[in-house]
Amino acid sequence: MKFTRKANANWKGTGLEGKGTISTQSTTLDNAQLSFKTRFADGVGTNPEELIAAAHSGCYTMQLGFLLNEAGFTADNLDTEALLTFEDGTITKIHLQLSAQIPGIDNDKFQEIAATAKAVCPVSKVLNAEITLDAVLN
Structure with missing residues (x-):
């Protein structure tokens, strides 16, 4: 896609x-x-940092939902907060805080799927993307 x-x-x-x-x-x-x-x-x-945090929490939570479904689980609730740290002109960290209710899953499987979602979430990987620019001065 x-x-x-x-x-x-x-x-x-x-x-x-x-x-x-x-x-x-x-x-x-x-x-x-x-x-x-x-x-x-x-x-x-x-502001840009707030929007990045919102995008990251939304993307991660949706990615986790897809991965849980692939593993045979359906979440009753996934709630993710993204805490973005901005220091001296640089985004230095985003901490994802997840609270989940998922029937039938054990903690080991939950931790495995949650970590995979963090690794493969497109927003988690965004800064590794190609960045291009067209600049026009009018």
Whole structure:
């Protein structure tokens, strides 16, 4: 399976005082606010790190659901929190905290499948992807 998804961001002004928006193809985000405050302090809107954490928790949880099903299990509930650490201009860590209710699975099998999901989740692997750029100055 191959598909392409898109999102776009717009920014006006300086890094500190400027403002921007971000939108997604699905319109779940539709001109959501971006600013220095929403990224580095408390403000109304979102930021890239929060979006990466949301994407990672969602992707991991869905991947785990698929792997559990392949192994013959169906989760009653999977709840994953992604805690992203940003230090000195770098995302240094994402810690996934999973709470699961899965009938009939033993802890060893659960730990094995949970670790596999972490390893094969597309967002877990995203920084190993090819990154290309088309830059146009108008």
